[in-house]
Amino acid sequence: MVSVEERAHAAAAGVPDPEIPVVTVEDLGILRRVRIENGIATAELTPTYSGCPAVVAIELAVEAALREAGFDARIERVMEPAWTTDWITEAGREKLRAYGIAPPEKAAGSVRALFGETVVTCPRCGARESEKISEFGSTACKAQYRCRACLEPFDYFKCI
Ligand SMILES: [Zn+2]
Secondary structure, three states: OOOHHHHHHHHHHOOEOOOOOOOEHHHHOOEEEEEEEOOEEEEEEOOOOOOOOHHHHHHHHHHHHHHHOOOEEEEEEOOOOOOOHHHOOHHHHHHHHHOOEEOOOOOOOOHHHHOOOOOOOOOOOOOOOEEEEEOOOOOOOEEEEEEOOOOOEEEEEOOO
8 A cells, every 4th residue: 555655755756857857856866755744745855956947946846746646735945965966866867868968977076077077978879978068058957068979969967
């Protein structure tokens, strides 16, 4: 039997990211947990990038999904510990790649990444040779790269 917490969690977890709808809040690792207290479902979410306009949209979407599932819903923004791209699940990385977005390289918070030496793997051909074209891709959370092997431009989910 599915507990009420599990039902609430499932409702919240399936909410897609407004900017990259192929991945859910669970794939991105931003849904910490959903707890039930006094009949109210509280979803704990950690924003990806502060200042990312998607943050509020995600919170509203999760709240709406919980209400649709029949819960009184609340959103709690959890800032500590801060989200990093390492929280994106393997399933989420696979979905990003299939969508043509290079998923963030693991352990990207390193000093090397800060100095722009991140090696980004092309989501199309898998070559590990690419160059940054622009700091900003289709959204502020992505940078634009071009593969040196297949010459295709692609978005890279920026690491923080
Ligand atoms: Zn390529």
